[in-house]
Structure formats: C-alpha cells, structure tokens
Amino acid sequence: MKIEPTLCAGIQAELPHLRPLAQQLAAQLQIPFIEANQKLTANAIYLQYHTDGLHIVSTNAKSKSLSFHIDFSDGLYLRRLQTSDKNQGLAKAVGFKPHYLPRVLDATAGFARDSFTLASLGCRVTMLERSPVLAALLSEAMERGSYDHNVADTLERMQVQCTEAMKYLTQLTPEQAPDVIYLDPMFPERKKKAQVKKEMQILHQLLGSDDHTPYPLQLAINTAKNRVVVKRPKQAEDLNNMEPSFRVTGKASRYDIYLADSD
Ligand SMILES: C[S@@+](CC[C@H](N)C(=O)[O-])C[C@H]1O[C@@H](n2cnc3c(N)ncnc32)[C@H](O)[C@@H]1O
Numbered sequence: 001m002k003i004e005p006t007l008c009a010g011i012q013a014e015l016p017h018l019r020p021l022a023q024q025l026a027a028q029l030q031i032p033f034i035e036a037n038q039k040l041t042a043n044a045i046y047l048q049y050h051t052d053g054l055h056i057v058s059t060n061a062k063s064k065s066l067s068f069h070i071d072f073s074d075g076l077y078l079r080r081l082q083t084s085d086k087n088q089g090l091a092k093a094v095g096f097k098p099h100y101l102p103r104v105l106d107a108t109a110g111f112a113r114d115s116f117t118l119a120s121l122g123c124r125v126t127m128l129e130r131s132p133v134l135a136a137l138l139s140e141a142m143e144r145g146s147y148d149h150n151v152a153d154t155l156e157r158m159q160v161q162c163t164e165a166m167k168y169l170t171q172l173t174p175e176q177a178p179d180v181i182y183l184d185p186m187f188p189e190r191k192k193k194a195q196v197k198k199e200m201q202i203l204h205q206l207l208g209s210d211d212h213t214p215y216p217l218q219l220a221i222n223t224a225k226n227r228v229v230v231k232r233p234k235q236a237e238d239l240n241n242m243e244p245s246f247r248v249t250g251k252a253s254r255y256d257i258y259l260a261d262s263d
Helices: 016-029 075-081 085-094 113-121 132-145 151-154 163-173 199-207 217-223
Strands: 008-013 045-050 053-059 065-068 104-105 125-129 158-162 181-185 227-233 248-249 253-259
Touching: 008 016, 016 045, 016 132, 045 132, 045 199, 053 132, 053 199, 065 217, 075 113, 075 181, 085 113, 085 227, 085 253, 104 113, 113 125, 113 151, 113 181, 125 132, 132 151, 132 158, 132 199, 132 217, 151 158, 151 227, 163 217, 181 217, 217 248
Parallel strands: 008 045, 104 125, 104 181, 125 158, 181 227
Antiparallel strands: 045 053, 053 065, 227 253, 248 253
C-alpha cells in the first residue's frame, strides 16, 4: 500500500518553561504553535518539546499516539559504539581500515543511526536530510548529546544540513568531494504484513513511501572520490537498476558498492 506523506501539524510544549523553545522552532519550521491543552487530532504528526528533548508524535485514527525522540545516549545508539557484525558490514562497505578513515557524506540521514556508527569508527560524517522536521530532531538530539561524555566525541565528528541531496551534490566543488557517499533509501513496501518498529511507522507516516523517488545515484558516483554505498533490503532490486561493483551482504540487508571511476 502506498503511503502519502503527512504534513507536520505543529509543535507543543509539555511544560510552560519549554514554550519559548517550542515557539522558536515553530517560527523556524513555519508550523503552528499548539497550546498544551489542545487535543491531538487523528492521523496526524506533531512535534512536542519535553524536558528530555524534542519528540515526534504520530496519532492514529483514534488519536492514540506513538512518540519517538532521537537519543544518542540511548542503547539503540550506544550499541553502535561497540563492534558488532552489523557495524562490521557497514565498516567494510565504506572501505574503513584502522589507517583509513574515509570522509563520508550520508545523503539520507533519517535518524542518523548509520551516520552514528560511521562516526563512532572515527569517520567524519556530513549528514543531509531533506525533511525539515527530521533535520530539527537531529540537530536538537546532537546538541543534547554533546553534553554526554559517552557520545560527545562521536557527535563532534557529525554535522547535519537540511537540504535535498541532489541540490547539495551539484553545488560541491571537486575539492569538497567526500570519499564516500552513503545512500539508504526508504525501504520498499513490504509484501507481507509484518510488524514494523515504532520509529519506522512514524517515519513512514511523516515521509510516505518514497521508494519511487529517483535517487541521485549516478550523480553520487560522479562526485564521490572513492565509492558510493547503497543500503538495500537483502532481496530488493538494485537501486535505479544499476548493478554495483560488488556487494557486502548481511542478515537482513546488503550494501551495494559502486566504485568511483577514478578508483
Ligand atoms: C531510510 S531513512 C535513512 C535511515 C538512516 N540510514 C538511519 O540510519 O537512521 C531515509 C532518509 O533519507 C531522507 N532522504 C531521502 N531522499 C533524500 C534526498 N534526496 N535528499 C536528502 N534526504 C533524503 C528521507 O527524508 C529519510 O529521512
């Protein structure tokens, strides 16, 4: 089933002292500021400022809500600081070696899990995110995480820009070109009805199923100094029907590697 994107309905503050922050972000994102006593409507996406940071909330037909916030100090991210098989696949795909730390452009940042993994290996990562709502969640989470000594070093190697990847890539000079460009398109719709994690449900509701969007793969290959890495579900067709130079295959997903012409 194709899911249409949902416009962010606005932002609320959980407590009165968070109102100025919420109002500032409402102005920045040009979305309404919603009073705390206003009931969330059905099938909507909202932002909410809580004492523990900025949350994204999605409501269903009965106005029951699901909420998620990016927390780099949380187990979901901290696990990525440790070496696991999952991390090794990504490390191998980008060509990481202890003496070679590629500069990575993550052109589809999302919740920045992959960027965080790459930065924890020591790579400098520039993240691009075209959704202003997601970019705001990322910026706020990075600011908050910078006060946690467990992750501050890793976050220091990451920066986020709210922009469309195609636009960004066309403006890069050859000197600014990253070693690796990483693309993780939205997963194609699942054929079987399977339970999807809450943050992916929210992401799908916010962005819709954008798997038919043409991804700037050829432009990325022409731009990267070393390679382009595309994350795909294990059984999915090649992105833009372009066959990669080689693949690194994991349990549920695979990385398709396109070596740059100069490589
Ligand atoms: C599947 S999510 C990426 C998940 C991410 N790898 C992670 O670890 O959390 C894809 C994200 O890329 C963003 N995106 C898709 N196409 C883009 C483009 N052309 N430019 C910038 N961002 C894009 C979407 O808004 C979405 O947030």
